[in-house]
Amino acid sequence: MRIRLEHIVKRFDDNTAVNDFSAVIESGELVTLLGPSGCGKSTMLNMLSGIIYPTEGKIYFDEDDVTFMSSEKRGIGLVFQNYALYPHMTVLENICFPLEIKKVPKAERIERAKKMAELVHVEGMLNRKPGQLSGGQQQRVAIARALVKEPRLLLLDEPLSNLDARLRIEMREEIRRIQLETGVTTIFVTHDQEEAMSISDHIILMKLGVLQQYDKPQALYDQPANCFVADFLGNPPINKVAGVVEGGKVLLGEEKLDSGIRADVPDGTRVWLSFRAESVILDNDSPLKAHVIMTSVMGKEVITSFNLAGKEVRGYMDANAELLRDQEIGIRFKKSGVFVFDYETGERYL
Ligand SMILES: Nc1ncnc2c1ncn2[C@@H]1O[C@H](COP(=O)(O)OP(=O)(O)OP(=O)(O)O)[C@@H](O)[C@H]1O
Ligand SMILES: [Mg+2]
Structure with missing residues (x-):
């Protein structure tokens, strides 16, 4: 699904969190929203998910104006930093849950959930509770749960920041693999430039609510639009x-x-x-x-x-x-x- 953002503004009282943000995200791509803490990444993602609505501007999913559409109707899958799994449910029950809400018949529910569990490589732990899983495994389950509804758009807000350094690298490659296998249009939020550079088709770099550059990872590095972009990307720093x-x-x-x-x-x-x-x-x-x-x-x-x-x-x-x-x-x-x-x-x- 193609996403079009037109002149999005989000103000909280007198604080402008996102300012005049326009971009098109092509179908099937993984696009990362990157930028320092407080630059408006989560605010942007929450407007895409319908958790909050813009103050000005329009959001289109293909040709549909979804600017003020409720979250449930948008056909999105969400994954956050804290896994937010239901602790009393097993892995299988957690992945099934969104289908239960949609009243999908039980046999189909279980079949689809098992397929998702295989996709994210947790098929061997379907009967465990979240407390019996590592952080990386919990995040795999959260991704399976977000994908089981076959969303038009997958939104991930810093999904790896609770993991240790080695696991972060493994899981970011996993997210890319899963995204490529499913072909789902994905928007990934991070403040980690290396993470963004390694998995994205395109990166949107933001500063103080304003889009600075929207480009392929290597193009941001090789041809920075301004000094902020040059400073933000690269190790050692420029x-x-x-x-x-x-x-x-x-x-x-x-x-x-x-x-x-x-x-x-x-x-x-x-x-x-x-x-x-x-x-x-x-x-x-x-x-x-x-x-x-x-x-x-x-x-x-x-x-x-x-x-x-x-x-x-x-x-x-x-x-x-x-x-x-x-x-x-x-x-x-x-x-x-x-x-x-x-x-x-x-x-x-x-
Ligand atoms: N509900 C709210 N009410 C008032 N101000 C808010 C609200 N949500 C966010 N903000 C402000 O909007 C700005 C952008 O916040 P946002 O959470 O989008 O940043 P972020 O880029 O996701 O940062 P981080 O990397 O720390 O998660 C910040 O200045 C923040 O304080
Ligand atoms: Mg955030």
């Missing part, structure tokens, strides 16, 4: 050095070091030069000088932190270079992963 543009050249720090990067903006414009750790090249012939702070081995990679125009930044360097503390090095930048943003507004210039 490096940022303040500078000013003179004669089209980006000059860094108090000393106005020539970065070798150009930006077509008026003289005196204050900017951020932002660059990924993988975009730094060690080149002692380069006139742009920096000083080594330290080198750390991170698995198969060597990352060097260095002082560039008074700012500590990091780059992946040649592991054989044997850089010493305080050593002067020359650096230059690759073409990719290097951006220039307005210092105040975050608008992208390069």
